[in-house]
Amino acid sequence: MGEDKCCLPFWQGFRLVDLQVDEQVVRVQLHPSDLAGLRCGGCGGAAQGLHERVVRSIRDLPMLGRTVWLQVQLRRVCCGQCGTRMQQVPWLDRHARLTRRLAEAVALWCAKLPVKHVAEMFGLHWTTVREIDRRRLQAVVGALPPAQPRRLIMDEFALYKGHRYASVVLDADTRRVLWIGEGRSRAAVRPFFVSLGAEGCSRIQAVAMDMNSAFDLEVRQHCPKARVVYDLFHVVAKYGREVISRVRVDAANQLRHDKPARRVVKQSHWLLLRNPAGLGAQERVRLDEVLKANQPLLVVYLMAEQLKGLWTRPARGSGVGSGKTGLARLLTAGSRH
Numbered sequence: 001m002g003e004d005k006c007c008l009p010f011w012q013g014f015r016l017v018d019l020q021v022d023e024q025v026v027r028v029q030l031h032p033s034d035l036a037g038l039r040c041g042g043c044g045g046a047a048q049g050l051h052e053r054v055v056r057s058i059r060d061l062p063m064l065g066r067t068v069w070l071q072v073q074l075r076r077v078c079c080g081q082c083g084t085r086m087q088q089v090p091w092l093d094r095h096a097r098l099t100r101r102l103a104e105a106v107a108l109w110c111a112k113l114p115v116k117h118v119a120e121m122f123g124l125h126w127t128t129v130r131e132i133d134r135r136r137l138q139a140v141v142g143a144l145p146p147a148q149p150r151r152l153i154m155d156e157f158a159l160y161k162g163h164r165y166a167s168v169v170l171d172a173d174t175r176r177v178l179w180i181g182e183g184r185s186r187a188a189v190r191p192f193f194v195s196l197g198a199e200g201c202s203r204i205q206a207v208a209m210d211m212n213s214a215f216d217l218e219v220r221q222h223c224p225k226a227r228v229v230y231d232l233f234h235v236v237a238k239y240g241r242e243v244i245s246r247v248r249v250d251a252a253n254q255l256r257h258d259k260p261a262r263r264v265v266k267q268s269h270w271l272l273l274r275n276p277a278g279l280g281a282q283e284r285v286r287l288d289e290v291l292k293a294n295q296p297l298l299v300v301y302l303m304a305e306q307l308k309g310l311w312t313r314p315a316r317g318s319g320v321g322s323g324k325t326g327l328a329r330l331l332t333a334g335s336r337h
């Protein structure tokens with residue numbers, strides 16, 4: 001294309017001096033189009049002089065299925081306030097190795113796809129994409145109003161299969177993640193309550209959590225008004241393990257001399273622990289036989305159903321027919337927002 005001055009609207013302040021296209025890459029060479037109006041990249045003020053010219057390789061949005069590389073001649077300028085600075089370029093952020101529109105496109109896709117997929121899609125290194133995603137998330141979080149939680153959900157999750165754990169705290173009403181920290185001990189979650197402060201802690205009315213965690217002691221220490229609510233599924237699972245299974249083993253032991261009856265009880269393990277609604281017709285018949293023949297098992301089995309009912313009973317003082325439920329309301333409140 002040679003030296004003919006070709007100004008395109010894509011690279012404001014620059015003119016295209018060369019264009020090379022091969023099967024995979026479009027290479028665009030850009031030179032400054034106007035020396036007047038040269039501005040400092042630090043403060044945006046008018047530059048007092050030209051210090052030096054540098055050539056930078058910069059990625060732009062892909063074009064016609066090809067990667068786009070810009071070879072841009074940039075100028076370092078002298079500024080009365082900042083000293084020597086790179087010139088201001090409207091489509092390029094300071095120190096950036098890709099154009100603003102490419103960074104914006106990458107950020108847009110990061111909201112929809114994992115970083116690894118976005119990196120493959122644009123042919124960028126995943127650390128570059130992760131950094132763009134981190135800035136995007138920071139902007140999203142920064143725009144949120146300050147959290148003032150009244151009801152919390154605390155949980156833990158495995159970082160890697162096996163050992164290392166992290167703890168998470170959510171606002172039960174907005175479902176907003178308030179805090180994540182490594183570990184699942186009392187000490188591990190303490191920084192959350194410290195950052196919430198005494199006033200924030202005193203606002204907390206209830207905290208839902210897994211029954212086996214150490215979080216309850218920490219909650220009681222920091223939040224004087226909070227009630228700890230155990231998660232229904234953990235309580236029911238614990239009841240199954242520690243009550244139903246215990247009674248079933250005792251019942252089987254008492255049938256030492258009746259081998260066929262003993263086998264029926266021993267094999268009823270999963271029948272007793274499973275949700276009755278999920279049983280097939282044949283499983284239902286077997287369950288009925290076991291329960292009919294074993295009074296203690298029947299009692300603990302029915303108590304399990306009553307235990308589940310606690311989470312859906314109307315809250316005390318909520319009035320009949322108000323539709324409000326105590327524990328269930330607390331645990332599911334956030335989903336209505």
Ligand SMILES: [Zn+2]
Nearest residue numbers: 040043079082
């Ligand atoms: Zn300046």
